[in-house]
Amino acid sequence: MSKVREWLTAYGFIAPAMIAIMLVSVYPLLFGVSIAFTDMSVFNYLSQEYKFIGFSNFSNMLHDPEIWILTYRTIIWTVINVFLHVSLGMAFAMLLSKPWLKLKPIFRLILILPWAIPSFISIQVWHAMFNEQFGALNQLLQMVGLNPIPWLSNPTWAFVAVVLTNVWLGVPFMMLIALGGLNSIPEEIQEAAYVDGASPWQTTRYITLPLLLRTMVPAIVLGIIWTFNKFDVIYLITQGGPQTVVTLAGQQKVMGATDLLITKIYKTAFQYPNSWGMAAAMGYLVFLVLLLLSLLNLQIQKLVKE
Numbered sequence: 001m002s003k004v005r006e007w008l009t010a011y012g013f014i015a016p017a018m019i020a021i022m023l024v025s026v027y028p029l030l031f032g033v034s035i036a037f038t039d040m041s042v043f044n045y046l047s048q049e050y051k052f053i054g055f056s057n058f059s060n061m062l063h064d065p066e067i068w069i070l071t072y073r074t075i076i077w078t079v080i081n082v083f084l085h086v087s088l089g090m091a092f093a094m095l096l097s098k099p100w101l102k103l104k105p106i107f108r109l110i111l112i113l114p115w116a117i118p119s120f121i122s123i124q125v126w127h128a129m130f131n132e133q134f135g136a137l138n139q140l141l142q143m144v145g146l147n148p149i150p151w152l153s154n155p156t157w158a159f160v161a162v163v164l165t166n167v168w169l170g171v172p173f174m175m176l177i178a179l180g181g182l183n184s185i186p187e188e189i190q191e192a193a194y195v196d197g198a199s200p201w202q203t204t205r206y207i208t209l210p211l212l213l214r215t216m217v218p219a220i221v222l223g224i225i226w227t228f229n230k231f232d233v234i235y236l237i238t239q240g241g242p243q244t245v246v247t248l249a250g251q252q253k254v255m256g257a258t259d260l261l262i263t264k265i266y267k268t269a270f271q272y273p274n275s276w277g278m279a280a281a282m283g284y285l286v287f288l289v290l291l292l293l294s295l296l297n298l299q300i301q302k303l304v305k306e
Helices: 002-035 056-062 065-096 104-116 119-129 136-143 155-184 187-195 200-228 232-237 261-270 276-305
Strands: 243-248 251-256
Touching (some): 002 276, 056 276, 065 155, 065 200, 065 251, 065 261, 104 155, 119 136, 119 155, 119 232, 155 232, 200 276
Antiparallel strands (some): 243 251
16 A cells, blocks of 8 residues: 555656646647648638548648748758857857956856847847848948848848848857856866877867767757747748749749748648648648657767767
8 A cells, every 4th residue: 555655646746747748738739630630720610610631731731842942941041050050159169168268257248148138029129130221230331331231122131131130049059058068078188188299279179079069969959949940030030021933833933032831830820821730730740850850869869978
């Protein structure tokens, strides 16, 4: 009886957390699976006139050229952003770890501010700075004699604008992780390398970076997942625009130049065509990609530890 009592006591303590997980995570996941096989939308949900359509949503999604373009664009977006996050974050961390750098607390505070400020506020500030007539960026360009840039009306510059904003938001996190990794590297190893005649570049390449990689790999994968699902930057800066005309399967179609899979899912569910079933199917495409990345992360961490 004592073991049964201990078992009931233990599960009694974790029951509130289990119930919360079921309501917040498991139920929405199962509900999303169920509607992905229906034609549910905002128009037939309350009347319950939606019907089961099997794998039609998944088939239509996989045969839609726009989905493949958005998938490719989302991958490019993720690669560019994560590369800049990691490279700039590690560069700033190494700079802040140098003993000769003065005023370190001030520089550290300045570099952490973009992460400390709520992202919604930062994005709105960037959106104002990208204004083609009155934005701070174009005002500075005109002050030095350069022509203003059509940040939000030109497809290429709009993509550059959202990348700049996301890099501003993402670098501080990677910098903090890299700073923690650098502080965990024993100084004796670096001192021994200097005694053996290694140059600063050789010490960084063969000692600092390999040891830092163990700390950075989980953060990089986490950054990939966050960036792949980054909705707020795209929607608040450009709302997926500007609109461009592309030729898909011999037909012309209007697409947002900065739309990603996550913004397409939102528009499919809550704007035209208001198809919750299709949006759920697209959501599980994203889920599958991120699941594969998570499994890849586990394998990479095993290799790094070995």
